[in-house]
Amino acid sequence: MEKKNDRGWGPYIPGVLTGLVIIASAWSAKQYFGASTCFVRASGYLESIFLPEHVTATEYFNRFVPAVDWQVMMVIGIFIGALISSISDGSFKIKAVPDMWASRFGDSPVKRGIFAFIGGMILMVGARLAGGCPSGYGLGEIVQLALSGLIVVVCFFAGGILFANIIYHGGKRK
Amino acid sequence: MNILINGLITGILFGFMLQKGRVVRYDKQVGALRLLDMTIVKFFFSAILTGMVGVIVLQNLGIAPPMILPANIGANIIGGLIFGLGWAIIGYCPGTSLGALGEGRIDALWGIMGMLVGAALFAEVFPLMNETVLTWGRLGSVTIPQVLGISPWIVIIVFISGGLGLFFWLEKKGL
Numbered sequence: 346m347e348k349k350n351d352r353g354w355g356p357y358i359p360g361v362l363t364g365l366v367i368i369a370s371a372w373s374a375k376q377y378f379g380a381s382t383c384f385v386r387a388s389g390y391l392e393s394i395f396l397p398e399h400v401t402a403t404e405y406f407n408r409f410v411p412a413v414d415w416q417v418m419m420v421i422g423i424f425i426g427a428l429i430s431s432i433s434d435g436s437f438k439i440k441a442v443p444d445m446w447a448s449r450f451g452d453s454p455v456k457r458g459i460f461a462f463i464g465g466m467i468l469m470v471g472a473r474l475a476g477g478c479p480s481g482y483g484l485g486e487i488v489q490l491a492l493s494g495l496i497v498v499v500c501f502f503a504g505g506i507l508f509a510n511i512i513y514h515g516g517k518r519k
Numbered sequence: 520m521n522i523l524i525n526g527l528i529t530g531i532l533f534g535f536m537l538q539k540g541r542v543v544r545y546d547k548q549v550g551a552l553r554l555l556d557m558t559i560v561k562f563f564f565s566a567i568l569t570g571m572v573g574v575i576v577l578q579n580l581g582i583a584p585p586m587i588l589p590a591n592i593g594a595n596i597i598g599g600l601i602f603g604l605g606w607a608i609i610g611y612c613p614g615t616s617l618g619a620l621g622e623g624r625i626d627a628l629w630g631i632m633g634m635l636v637g638a639a640l641f642a643e644v645f646p647l648m649n650e651t652v653l654t655w656g657r658l659g660s661v662t663i664p665q666v667l668g669i670s671p672w673i674v675i676i677v678f679i680s681g682g683l684g685l686f687f688w689l690e691k692k693g694l
Contacts, residue, residue, distance in 0.1 A: 351541070356561035357686075359540035363562070364569020366532045371574050371583040374525045378533070380614035381638075388638035404649075405642035415526035420617055422530015423537065427621030430538035439623040443545035443610060458629040461609050465616070465633025466640065468605025472613060473641040474648060475598025476588050480614040483563055486588055488570035489578070490662045490674055493590040497599045502552075504603015509552035512607055 352434050367484055376415045377489065379481030381472040383420045385409040449513055475500070534618050537562075543618035545610035545626075552607055557694040561686060568682045575671050587662060593655025594648070609633070 370376050390411035393400040400406050431437035441454035450456060472478045475497045477486070482501075486494030537543050540562040550556035577583035606612060609630045611619050616634065619627040641648075664671040 353541040354539040356540045356542065356558045357565050359536035359542075360562040360565025361569045363533060363536045363540075363566035364571075364573070366529060366536070367566065367570035368573030368577065370525070370529045371577050374522055374529070375583055376522075376526070376529075377574075377586055378614075380612070380617075381634075384613055384634050384638045385642065388635045389642070391635060392639055403642050403645075405645040413523065415522050415529075418523045418526030419530035419533065420614065422527045422532075423534035423614055424530075424617040424621040425527075426531040426534025426536075427538040427543060427618035428534075429531070430535045431622035434539075436538070436541075437623045439625060441625050443549075443624070443626065445546045445549055446610070454626070457626050461611075461626045461630040462633035462636075464605045464608030464610070465630035466605070466637035468602050468609055469613065469634040469637025470641050470644075471598045471601030471603070471605055473598070473638060473645075474594050474652065475602060476591065476594065478602070478613040479563070480612070482588070484566055484570065485586075487567050488574045489585055489587055490571070490575065490664055490671055491587045491590075492658065492661050492663050492666055493588045493595055495663060496590060496592065496595045500596050500599025501602050501606065504600035505552040505606045506554065506603070507600075508604045508607035509549055510554075513549075513553055 351436060353436070363484070364488075367488055374415055376419075377481075377485035378419070379416050379477055379485045380420050380423075381469065381478035381481060382409055383417045384469055385473065386411050386414075386417060471504075533614075534621060537615060537618045538622055543611070543615040543622060544624060545619070548612070548615065549607065549610045554694070557689045561689065564682045564685065568679050571675055571678060575675060579671075585662075587660035589660045590658040591653050591656060592658065594653045597652055605637075 367378055386409055389400050389406040389409065393411060442452050442457045446457055476493065477497065479498065479501055482494045482497040487498060541547060542559045542562045547556060547558050551559045574583065578585050611627050611630050613634060616627045616631050664674050
């Protein structure tokens with residue numbers, strides 16, 4: 346397990362500051378948070394290298410064309426921001442298998458990689474069917490009091506809690 | 520300011536805060552889903568409750584036009600639950616996977632590749648979904664205050680009271 350006191354700022358202060366960033370971007374860019382649409386754009390871009398005609402003919406990639414927009418830049422920024430923060434406070438750590446995963450499924454990076462891939466695939470199919478991810482529906486839509494945001498975020502947590510407890514065999518602690 | 524630079528700066532600030540809140544890593548994400556460590560819930564709702572007040576003020580002043588995603592109840596629920604299954608396995612979400620990679624969690628890279636494949640798969644099944652699941656329970660781009668026929672500020676007060684109540688309860692329980 347990670348140490349409790351590792352020079353993080355606790356959850357509340359960064360949370361409130363993120364709320365202020367949400368307000369600032371609604372004001373300055375007229376944009377709301379979201380992340381999963383970028384994966385559609387990036388996926389369409391990568392697929393078009395191999396199957397350009399197919400991507401052009403795919404309706405979904407015409408709705409979300411492979412292009413760089415505000416949200417794509419934001420998602421790239423998340424990587425840079427986390428890199429700056431973790432390197433500057435010494436919490437950056439190359440790690441291929443999370444501790445909690447290792448305690449349940451062993452420390453094989455290959456096994457972890459395969460399941461991370463499968464999980465990512467399932468998650469993205471769900472996100473696109475629902476219409477977005479926690480960034481989009483939570484930080485982008487609930488802040489606008491959208492009904493869709495509330496329904497989807499409740500289902501994200503309901504599904505996540507259900508399946509995480511099945512995967513980790515019920516309530517067995519750590 | 521250039522819109523792309525605005526996006527990049529927004530993302531850098533968001534990623535910085537996600538990492539300072541220690542919410543991007545697997546142990547925190549799955550820890551919350553296993554109801555052992557509610558760090559991400561505290562972060563997420565602190566951001567939402569703060570953002571909500573400012574965003575509704577800006578929308579009321581006409582400064583920020585609303586962009587409400589439609590409520591498609593069938594797709595919202597089924598998609599949300601499928602997301603939950605994937606989330607429980609990968610332990611990152613699309614946004615936090617980039618942050619996790621930024622703090623050196625290289626397993627996130629496999630997850631990101633899976634997400635890209637998942638997006639391509641969904642693009643293939645979209646026409647089918649668009650005729651079936653996405654037609655179930657279409658309510659359009661509605662907000663909670665519109666559905667209830669009440670002022671947004673009542674909804675915000677309920678959210679903030681509920682959120683603060685949740686925070687106090689979680690702190691009392693030591694989660």
